Amino acid sequence: MSVLVYIENTDGQLKKSAFEVASYARDTAAQLHTDVVALSIGQVNQDELHKLGQYGIGKILDANTEKLATFVNQAYASILTGAAQKENAHTIILSNTFSGKALAPRVSAKLKASLISGAIDLPKAEGDTIGVKTTTFSNKAIASVSLQSPTRVITVNPNAYPAKEQPSGQVQIEPYNADLPDSDFGTMVKEIVRATDKISLPEAEIVVSAGRGLKGPENWGIIEELANVLGAATACSKPVSDAGWRPHAEHVGQTGIVISPKLYIAIGISGAIQHLAGVSSSKTIVVINKDPEAPFFKIADYGIVGDAFVIVPKLIAALKAHKGIG
Amino acid sequence: MKILVCISHVPDTTSKITFTNDNTTFNTAGVQFIINPYDEIALSKAVDLAADGASSITVITVGDASTEATLRKALAIGADSAVRVDAQPLDAWFVANQIAAYARANSFDLILTGRESIDYNGGQVAGMLGELLGLPSVSIAKSLSVENGQARVEREIEGGKEIITASLPLVAGTAEGVAEPKIANMRGIMSARTKPLEVIAPIAVEPLTKIEVYDTPPARGNVKLIDENNIDELVHLLHTEAKVI
Ligand SMILES: Cc1cc2nc3c(=O)[nH]c(=O)nc-3n(C[C@H](O)[C@H](O)[C@H](O)COP(=O)(O)OP(=O)(O)OC[C@H]3O[C@@H](n4cnc5c(N)ncnc54)[C@H](O)[C@@H]3O)c2cc1C
Numbered sequence: 140m141s142v143l144v145y146i147e148n149t150d151g152q153l154k155k156s157a158f159e160v161a162s163y164a165r166d167t168a169a170q171l172h173t174d175v176v177a178l179s180i181g182q183v184n185q186d187e188l189h190k191l192g193q194y195g196i197g198k199i200l201d202a203n204t205e206k207l208a209t210f211v212n213q214a215y216a217s218i219l220t221g222a223a224q225k226e227n228a229h230t231i232i233l234s235n236t237f238s239g240k241a242l243a244p245r246v247s248a249k250l251k252a253s254l255i256s257g258a259i260d261l262p263k264a265e266g267d268t269i270g271v272k273t274t275t276f277s278n279k280a281i282a283s284v285s286l287q288s289p290t291r292v293i294t295v296n297p298n299a300y301p302a303k304e305q306p307s308g309q310v311q312i313e314p315y316n317a318d319l320p321d322s323d324f325g326t327m328v329k330e331i332v333r334a335t336d337k338i339s340l341p342e343a344e345i346v347v348s349a350g351r352g353l354k355g356p357e358n359w360g361i362i363e364e365l366a367n368v369l370g371a372a373t374a375c376s377k378p379v380s381d382a383g384w385r386p387h388a389e390h391v392g393q394t395g396i397v398i399s400p401k402l403y404i405a406i407g408i409s410g411a412i413q414h415l416a417g418v419s420s421s422k423t424i425v426v427i428n429k430d431p432e433a434p435f436f437k438i439a440d441y442g443i444v445g446d447a448f449v450i451v452p453k454l455i456a457a458l459k460a461h462k463g464i465g
Numbered sequence: 466m467k468i469l470v471c472i473s474h475v476p477d478t479t480s481k482i483t484f485t486n487d488n489t490t491f492n493t494a495g496v497q498f499i500i501n502p503y504d505e506i507a508l509s510k511a512v513d514l515a516a517d518g519a520s521s522i523t524v525i526t527v528g529d530a531s532t533e534a535t536l537r538k539a540l541a542i543g544a545d546s547a548v549r550v551d552a553q554p555l556d557a558w559f560v561a562n563q564i565a566a567y568a569r570a571n572s573f574d575l576i577l578t579g580r581e582s583i584d585y586n587g588g589q590v591a592g593m594l595g596e597l598l599g600l601p602s603v604s605i606a607k608s609l610s611v612e613n614g615q616a617r618v619e620r621e622i623e624g625g626k627e628i629i630t631a632s633l634p635l636v637a638g639t640a641e642g643v644a645e646p647k648i649a650n651m652r653g654i655m656s657a658r659t660k661p662l663e664v665i666a667p668i669a670v671e672p673l674t675k676i677e678v679y680d681t682p683p684a685r686g687n688v689k690l691i692d693e694n695n696i697d698e699l700v701h702l703l704h705t706e707a708k709v710i
């Protein structure tokens with residue numbers, strides 16, 4: 140019995156969420172009195188993989204072949220399942236990233252494993268089963284779920300579990316390969332479009348978000364500048380992306396992306412229940428709104444009542460002074 | 466093309482979420498149910514694809530008789546026929562197995578789901594269906610088109626998108642932007658009454674998870690209001706109190 144954790148990379152660089160999920164897997168293994176093994180798929184060099192040693196990973200399976208250089212859902216799921224069987228892993232952990240969301244259900248179906256998406260704490264043994272918590276009803280409730288199959292797959296949201304260093308000592312990297320049938324290659328990546336200059340919203344620690352209060356797309360300059368100063372990603376409310384002021388990928392909420400950054404700054408957003416569903420698990424929430432009755436203030440930690448067009452430039456200046464820039 | 470659209474019957478987004486039986490059961494009293502918003506996008510996409518006149522759209526739900534109103538809405542929007550698997554949806558594995566059994570017997574070219582349900586938020590059914598049926602799957606499609614028996618899909622990734630091609634049959638979970646939402650018109654509503662709605666018995670499947678109990682998320686403290694002329698105070702609090710910058 141062991142815990143297997145899937146380690147993701149972007150162009151050969153381990154993702155930030157990979158270290159979080161490595162920490163989660165290491166702590167899960169401790170909780171279940173077993174060992175942790177990592178699996179990396181794709182082209183990642185050895186130095187990069189060695190970084191996992193700082194997070195308590197002692198053994199890494201390295202599935203590094205040309206054919207697996209880009210994401211192929213079925214093939215990756217087969218590799219993950221094969222590795223789990225080889226390592227006799229009964230708990231398989233993935234980050235709930237876009238690729239994790241694609242892989243976890245397939246892996247769980249292959250293994251007839253219990254699947255829990257977006258765990259918010261470590262699994263706990265409860266007699267024959269293990270229990271874990273997740274959010275449901277779009278963040279309005281927390282469910283305690285028991286995983287009844289002897290094998291289980293758990294995904295963890297980016298930013299939900301902190302990456303904590305805990306050196307493992309030695310890191311052993313073992314090449315891992317499996318023969319895959321052609322039928323595992325039902326999808327093929329033609330092109331990857333990446334906004335390289337931008338911080339990825341689901342993984343961002345700080346998010347600056349704006350709504351209809353900004354009046355029009357031409358006013359987003361101050362939002363982008365604030366995000367720049369903070370090293371933050373930008374987000375928006377649904378009507379803003381519906382109107383085409385911002386891309387759909389920035390839309391957060393019940394029907395958009397669900398995020399849990401350390402800091403969420405909401406500017407000119409009223410705080411409708413559907414919006415809050417996507418952001419209410421942020422650790423700290425700052426609301427800037429000219430209406431003191433805006434519902435968003437009810438769940439905010441800090442609030443400023445006033446005109447965004449006056450406050451945001453002042454906030455940018457104050458932050459620059461704090462950081463000693465400009 | 467034969468298209469199957471999976472429909473989840475979910476509480477309206479503004480519903481107050483409460484529980485009964487010692488917090489073990491979702492309290493449906495007074496709750497308005499709707500088609501899961503992402504499933505509405507999936508259905509709208511199917512309607513667009515079926516505009517070629519050579520396609521059929523079946524909608525399927527796993528649920529009790531109360532879900533039939535939701536299926537009728539789907540018929541009004543443009544599905545040709547509806548199927549209800551007469552069972553409580555016990556977990557995503559149970560649901561996926563029910564849909565897979567129906568799909569196996571009726572071979573579809575395209576199976577659409579939403580990217581996730583807005584009640585249980587698992588985002589699990591599409592991938593499980595793909596695996597159970599031995600088909601490729603895309604969990605979160607941002608755009609989808611079909612040409613010459615091949616699908617072109619944009620898949621969301623962190624900080625961008627991947628453009629992929631996939632062979633049919635394909636299972637795809639749709640996100641916002643895949644199609645403009647379609648609204649039922651009077652003709653649709655009238656014809657929905659007479660379109661076929663078949664009720665079938667579930668197959669025997671053991672669920673693999675069980676929700677033991679629900680809690681409400683911890684309440685946040687009161688908001689600290691900061692004067693707009695004292696922005697430095699906010700920066701100071703974020704640095705020293707919240708420790709987030
Ligand atoms: C099924 C369904 C799903 C939905 N899903 C989502 C979702 O996922 N995400 C989402 O965001 N919404 C969603 N919505 C929409 C949601 O109900 C709200 O309509 C939306 O969030 C409002 O966006 P907003 O706050 O930007 O705009 P508004 O509600 O118009 O609020 C604008 C705010 O800006 C303030 N303001 C105006 N001028 C200024 C100024 N100069 N300075 C400072 N403040 C100012 C106003 O006081 C107001 O509070 C959904 C709705 C439905 C029905």
Ligand SMILES: Cc1cc2nc3c(=O)[nH]c(=O)nc-3n(C[C@H](O)[C@H](O)[C@H](O)COP(=O)(O)OP(=O)(O)OC[C@H]3O[C@@H](n4cnc5c(N)ncnc54)[C@H](O)[C@@H]3O)c2cc1C
Pocket residue numbers: 470471472473474501503504525526527528553554555556557558560577578579580581582584585586587588589590591674675676677
């Ligand atoms: C009385 C009751 C008890 C429940 N108890 C549990 C429990 O103990 N454990 C548990 O995990 N869940 C439980 N559920 C939740 C229910 O099983 C989920 O709806 C199901 O697991 C699907 O998972 P999901 O909602 O996460 O779907 P997702 O995977 O997020 O849904 C993705 C897509 O799959 C399709 N889909 C989802 N559900 C259905 C459906 N019912 N019919 C047709 N298509 C569908 C839709 O297209 C949807 O957009 C219970 C539900 C009810 C009503």
